[in-house]
Amino acid sequence: MVTDRPEGTVAVRLTEVEAYSGEGEDPASHAHRGPTPRAAIMFGPPGRLYVYFSYGVHWCANVVVGPAGRGSAVLLRAGEVVVGEDLAAVRRPSARVARDLARGPARLTAALGIGPDDGGADVLDPSSSVRLHAGAPPAAVSAGPRVGISRATELPWRFWETGAASVSAFRPGGKPRRRPAGQTGTS
DNA sequence: TTTAGGATGTACT
DNA sequence: GTACATCCTAAAA
Structure with missing residues (x-):
């Protein structure tokens, strides 16, 4: 995911x-x-950006998938900044560590500088300021229940790169408990 | 460190 | 009016 802005480019x-x-x-x-x-x-049509305003203060971005008229989309929940980390850090002053720059749908959207003006943008169009690039698939992908919703929570339609440090903190059945012994969040 | 509460556009009851 | 595909700040232990 790449955004071109007058102030710079950020890739996630x-x-x-x-x-x-x-x-x-x-x-x-x-x-x-x-x-x-x-x-x-x-x-x-697919490939468009669906941006919605949530809780009055946050923007979240989806990419429309499937044929037109179906209404299916993929919510971009998290990622890691690979280009323009400095600019992303400026946009996310509250993020104290690089891992938090795009950890969460609203944070990801903000780090990329995506706003309401980008709604409906064609992310497959090279001339668009917001583009989606296909990259190498991760070595392993995990699936599980979605986060932050109260309906259809059983559908395991959340997918994340196994072991990625930038995935959302999911609390299975209660408290997040501290960091699991085996997984280290830091390098 | 963990928990609670607040902000605020859109849609539904 | 209430709920929501969330995140941030403040307070307490």
């Missing part, structure tokens, strides 16, 4: 995403109720 390698289906089988999706004005972009 996505490490965590969530799938949302609009086919009515997924009550957690914004598209579940149909093409509302906010979710209309999800029903458009």
Whole structure:
């Protein structure tokens, strides 16, 4: 994922995403109720950017997938900044460590500088300021329940790179407990 | 260190 | 009016 801005370029390698289906089988999706004005972009052609405003202060970005009219999208949940880390750090002053620059959907969107103006942008268009590049697939990918929703939590439609330090902190059934002994978050 | 509460646009009841 | 695909700040232990 790359964004070109007057102030610079930021590239992020996505490490965590969530799938949302609009086919009515997924009550957690914004598209579940149909093409509302906010979710209309999800029903458009694939490769478009669906940006929505959440909780009044955060923007989250999705990439529309599947045929037009289906309403399916992939939420970009987390990633690691590989280019323009300095600029990303400026955009995310609250991020104290590099790992937190894009850990979380709103943080990822902010680190990339994606805003409402980018809604509907074609991420496959080379001339677009927001582009999606295909990279080498990770060695291992894990799947599990989605985070931050209250419906259809059983669907294991969250996918992340196994062992990635930038994935969202998921609390299975309660407290996050400290860092598991085997996994080190730092290098 | 962990827990609680607040901000605020859009959609649904 | 309430809930939400969230994150940040403040307070307590």
